[in-house]
Amino acid sequence: MESSLKFFNAKTASFGRHETFSLRYAWLTKGFQAFNHNHTVFSSDESTIELGVGKNMVNAIKYWLRATAILKDSGEGLVVSPPLGKAIFSEKDGWDPYLEDEATIWLIHWLLVTNSELATAWYWFFNCFHKPEFTSEEAAEALAGFVRNNVSGKHSEKTVKQEVAMILRMYSPPKLNAKSGIEEGLDAPLSSLKLVTATENSHFYRSLPGSQPNLPTSVMSYAINEVFNQRRIDMLPINDLMYGQNHGIAIGNVFRLTESALLAKLENLVTAYSENFQINETAGIHQLSRTGKNMTSSDFLRDYYQSAT
Structure with a gap:
């Protein structure tokens, strides 16, 4: 089956295309529904009127x-x-x-950080950056180094480094003050996942693996099925799912799971979808295999949302 995931491509990386505006709660809903009514809304002279925002925000x-x-x-x-x-x-x-269910936020997180072409910095931070505590400057320099060593073409180092500030703004629960403003502080959907936190002195940030109890099994199932589809295989070592390889998608890193938490999630997945997934051991290597009943990735999500209504 086809996957929406793309392998990392050194020639198609991109940075700084968000006009310095971070993702806000209403934007995906507003943008999708406007586009659904008018497929030329983003190129129309009336786009600012239709969307009710300035031109840079339209972009x-x-x-x-x-x-x-x-x-x-x-x-x-x-x-x-x-x-x-x-x-x-x-x-x-x-x-x-309207993004009322946290499962949807987890799903949007997955869709964003696995988009190595249009959201290269997000892909790098959640798949390739493994430092649990860091300063903004350290992460920015690490990203710049990744780009120098792994990305083709010319990219402004200033723009590349600024991507880290955007990631931290989007993911760390905001500290409201006069400069940031209440509206921006409350309008950061991905911060609710608490995958990045600022330390008390605000100089260091942490992005630590944990148990992620609010991450639904169905979202994990969707993500893992997409990885299987991307690689066109039906068996993967659990260690590969945890850490990835060769700049590949790393389920454990993406969702900031500990090794034991990933294994627990996989066991829940096998229990919920025993006709679809199995954990087995081959030559001493624990692997997750996909077998039996054929389901599309979105079928796992449909199960979740239908049971939630």
């Missing part, structure tokens, strides 16, 4: 819709990415068009 909304794989470029223009765009954000029967 930012378009970017975040593409970075989270809700919309994609077909080569002939933007189209809704099947099947998740409509399934989540449809005004009539969308699973969670």
